[in-house]
Amino acid sequence: MSEQDQASGLRKWANLQRQQQQAEGAVEVAAAEHVPEQSSSLLTPTVAAVEEPATMALPKPKMPLIVVGLPGSGAPQVNKVKARLGQWSMLGRSWAGDPDDWDIRIVMAESSDLAQLRDQYSRWALWISSDADTFADMFSTLRQLHERGGPRRLLALHEPHLPRQGLLDNLRQAAGYYLNMELLVLAR
Numbered sequence: 001m002s003e004q005d006q007a008s009g010l011r012k013w014a015n016l017q018r019q020q021q022q023a024e025g026a027v028e029v030a031a032a033e034h035v036p037e038q039s040s041s042l043l044t045p046t047v048a049a050v051e052e053p054a055t056m057a058l059p060k061p062k063m064p065l066i067v068v069g070l071p072g073s074g075a076p077q078v079n080k081v082k083a084r085l086g087q088w089s090m091l092g093r094s095w096a097g098d099p100d101d102w103d104i105r106i107v108m109a110e111s112s113d114l115a116q117l118r119d120q121y122s123r124w125a126l127w128i129s130s131d132a133d134t135f136a137d138m139f140s141t142l143r144q145l146h147e148r149g150g151p152r153r154l155l156a157l158h159e160p161h162l163p164r165q166g167l168l169d170n171l172r173q174a175a176g177y178y179l180n181m182e183l184l185v186l187a188r
Contacts, residue, residue: 115149
């Protein structure tokens with residue numbers, strides 16, 4: 001039942017109550033016994049008023065994205081990933097969609113259950129920062145994923161100002177050549 005229908009029904013009920021009190025005078029007991037039949041249906045909630053509307057959409061399930069390469073876990077790290085997905089979405093990358101549609105899960109590369117997670121989740125990403133030791137750190141992370149049965153294909157999540165030439169290409173090529181892993185680097 002819509003809010004307008006409910007408000008209209010309440011106004012009718014209030015008007016009927018006022019009319020009853022005026023007609024009955026000061027005798028409240030008689031007014032309580034003398035409820036017109038048409039107003040009794042307004043006092044009793046109907047099934048339609050209690051039930052949820054049939055047009056209510058079910059919440060869209062979130063797409064899981066497993067992210068490795070971040071130092072630690074928690075809300076700040078998840079927000080960092082969502083911010084990057086939001087930037088890609090604003091650049092017209094339709095696959096990125098709304099960052100809130102993603103279920104971001106931060107996983108450490110040294111986790112013992114990488115093979116189980118790989119079988120359970122198909123979307124994986126490697127967070128690539130831009131500090132001086134990034135290549136060594138990220139290659140080490142990829143090597144751990146390789147040794148522990150992790151995924152063989154990952155999306156490179158990197159800061160927007162990192163050029164494709166240099167760090168990103170070197171990391172992509174090393175992952176492919178030495179570890180037989182595909183690191184998907186998106187062009188701007």
